[in-house]
Amino acid sequence: MMFLKDEYGQGAAEYILLFGGVIVIAVAALLIYSNYIKSTNPFNAAQDVNSVRGSIH
Template structure:
């Protein structure tokens, strides 16, 4: 009956659940922003990035 009190695998299971949750959130974010980076949408990520870079003041 000592195997019922053994909690050695509990930490590993918690890490697996944690990493699984992070992966699910990352996939959800990719699906949400997929339309922004696709070429057939009305949004243009390349010009947006260039606009942001052009509006940043130069150091010095």
């Protein structure tokens, strides 16, 4: 009956499950938004700033 009270690895297992869940959510978000990420050019910040300024006026 001592194995029922042994909880030394419980904290580590909970952290592993938590980080695993975060990784799954991050991968799912990347898959969902992959088309948007591919269609935008992240290195064209000047054009993005100009388009935001144009939409404000």
